[in-house]
Amino acid sequence: MGQEEWDQLLMGRAVEEAMRGRGGVEPNPMVGCVIGREGRIIGLGHHQRYGGPHAERVALGSCGESTFGASAYVTLEPCCHLNKRTPPCVPALIEAGIGEVVVGCIDPNPLVRGGGIEQLRAAGVAVRVGVMEEVCRQLIAPYVAGVVHHRPYVTMKWAQSADGKIAGPGGVRLQISNEESMRMVHRLRAKCDGILVGIGTVLSDDPMLVAKDQPDARPLIRYVLDRRLEIPLESKLVRSARESAVVVACENEAIAGSKADQLRQMGVQLLEADSIAAVLSDAHKRRITHLLVEPGPRLARAFFDGGWVDRLWVFQSQLTINDPAAPTAATIPDEYQLTGSTNLHGDELTEYLNPRSNVFFHPSASADFHWAKD
Ligand SMILES: NC(=O)c1ccc[n+]([C@@H]2O[C@H](COP(=O)([O-])OP(=O)(O)OC[C@H]3O[C@@H](n4cnc5c(N)ncnc54)[C@H](OP(=O)(O)O)[C@@H]3O)[C@@H](O)[C@H]2O)c1
Incomplete structure (x- = not known):
């Protein structure tokens, strides 16, 4: 399987995962995460409840093997800001030794908006942005309506x-x-x-x-x-x-x-x-x-x-x-x-x-x- 096909497959699974949080996570966005390595999915998860752990932490916790050097596919840019109920996900990805983070779309929240990606890159993690971007944005349409359009x-x-x-x-x-x-x-x-x-x-x-x-x-x-x-x-x-x-x-x-x-x-x-x-x-x-x-x-x-x-x-x-x-x-x-x-x-x-x-x-x-x- 080529890289592009692999990207679509894993991000597609992350989107499906994310949708399982609908109605539980609001006013947070629905987010899904899939961890892959050498052509295999080794973990996955989604944000289930407002105030509960974010998708990245759930997916990391579900891996039954080392995540060192693995790729994390996340529908939304991992969060980096501190003034909220749950700890930020960027440090968790770095501590887990994730080698590459593939992001569906950038977080439109002015408190994040690219900040998570910057922190990952500063820590030496490779980041690619924009795999299935429009689908990932549709997934968070209610969140965009709130944080960007105030409705x-x-x-x-x-x-x-x-x-x-x-x-x-x-x-x-x-x-x-x-x-x-x-x-x-x-x-x-x-x-x-x-x-x-x-x-x-x-x-x-x-x-x-x-x-x-x-x-x-x-x-x-x-x-x-x-x-x-x-x-x-x-x-x-x-x-x-x-x-x-x-x-x-x-x-x-x-x-x-x-x-x-x-x-x-x-x-x-x-x-x-x-x-x-x-x-x-x-x-x-x-x-x-x-x-x-x-x-x-x-x-x-x-x-x-x-x-x-x-x-x-x-x-x-x-x-x-x-x-x-x-x-x-x-x-x-x-x-x-x-x-x-x-x-x-x-x-x-x-x-x-x-x-x-x-x-x-x-x-x-x-x-x-x-x-x-x-
Ligand atoms: N099958 C279904 O799924 C379903 C669902 C709901 C209702 N219904 C049926 O629909 C019928 C009622 O429909 P309806 O069209 O008469 O009433 P509606 O759509 O329930 O309500 C319309 C009324 O809301 C008022 N309104 C207040 N602010 C408004 C605004 N900004 N824009 C538009 N309207 C505003 C208007 O009053 P003013 O006249 O003062 O402007 C208007 O008469 C009933 O028979 C009901 O059983 C069916």
């Missing part, structure tokens, strides 16, 4: 019938997806730390917006875009606001009224925000790294028009509603790239990436279904 990564998802309807006649709530799709949605919610809907959906569906039966779910902040504070006091969201955060984004006039006081007394947090940009900025301040938007057609169009979507998941069922009075799904912009699809006991889940997103680097996220199907 969460946005996944939008909806369910539609075979004839493109998202609800029953007049917008009445209907179970469109099958059980397997629903399970997948709850797995997806469990990997996110924010979820957002429009007031139209609250008024018609009265959703709870939680990740059901997911023991490893992250705390989920629930957002509603509701300009005039129409959210009913008896809605499930308001009634559960003390157990799990609910943020209602409204206009300036609404925030001073008596309804606002009632909502606050019930534990709802109010945010004066007149744009999606302002809501995303608030989500970033609350350390939300991955926001799941579950829109009706109006909110979906607003997110498309503003260019706020990074990734789209559409669940299409085999059910036909066949009623012109039932609302139709928003039109997916032509430029969106289909990156993968998977069959869920008859329903079809299709993933698209927005190539105009400032965290789009490579259409490689299709492999991203595996964690949700575990």
Whole structure:
């Protein structure tokens, strides 16, 4: 096997490893590491949990033989900064006698940005940068969204019938997806730390917006875009606001009224925000790294028009509603790239990436279904 093929194989394995950390490592990036020597993989690992050991240390610890002179393939530049929860990885690689470090992409965090590579080289370790670079950057898109663009990564998802309807006649709530799709949605919610809907959906569906039966779910902040504070006091969201955060984004006039006081007394947090940009900025301040938007057609169009979507998941069922009075799904912009699809006991889940997103680097996220199907 030639060097280039070997590089692709090992970095490809490191990317797969990294993806296993999704939903556990945030706000850190997902990172994977593979240690190889003389045509063999001798160790591998990934960053599993925020605050837990980084991929390089896990991979080094997994080697059953000496790592002296071996090559370490890391999807992201090893860290060198000290003001964080875990010790830096560069000294660990140097102490382990690693001969060469192959880096997927440079860490965009201003505290690192090339510093790890410099330290390795200064210690006499050979470093090559940029193997599968764009794929490795796509892997850390939520992290780039946070550290570079100060916003969460946005996944939008909806369910539609075979004839493109998202609800029953007049917008009445209907179970469109099958059980397997629903399970997948709850797995997806469990990997996110924010979820957002429009007031139209609250008024018609009265959703709870939680990740059901997911023991490893992250705390989920629930957002509603509701300009005039129409959210009913008896809605499930308001009634559960003390157990799990609910943020209602409204206009300036609404925030001073008596309804606002009632909502606050019930534990709802109010945010004066007149744009999606302002809501995303608030989500970033609350350390939300991955926001799941579950829109009706109006909110979906607003997110498309503003260019706020990074990734789209559409669940299409085999059910036909066949009623012109039932609302139709928003039109997916032509430029969106289909990156993968998977069959869920008859329903079809299709993933698209927005190539105009400032965290789009490579259409490689299709492999991203595996964690949700575990
Ligand atoms: N199948 C699915 O996956 C799925 C998912 C969710 C909902 N649904 C269905 O969708 C229907 C509701 O959809 P919908 O389109 O009426 O409502 P929606 O998308 O849930 O909410 C739209 C509303 O949000 C408000 N809003 C506040 N800030 C906004 C902003 N910056 N941009 C855009 N909207 C903003 C708007 O109120 P203003 O009018 O005041 O501007 C707008 O009417 C229901 O039938 C529900 O069952 C289906």
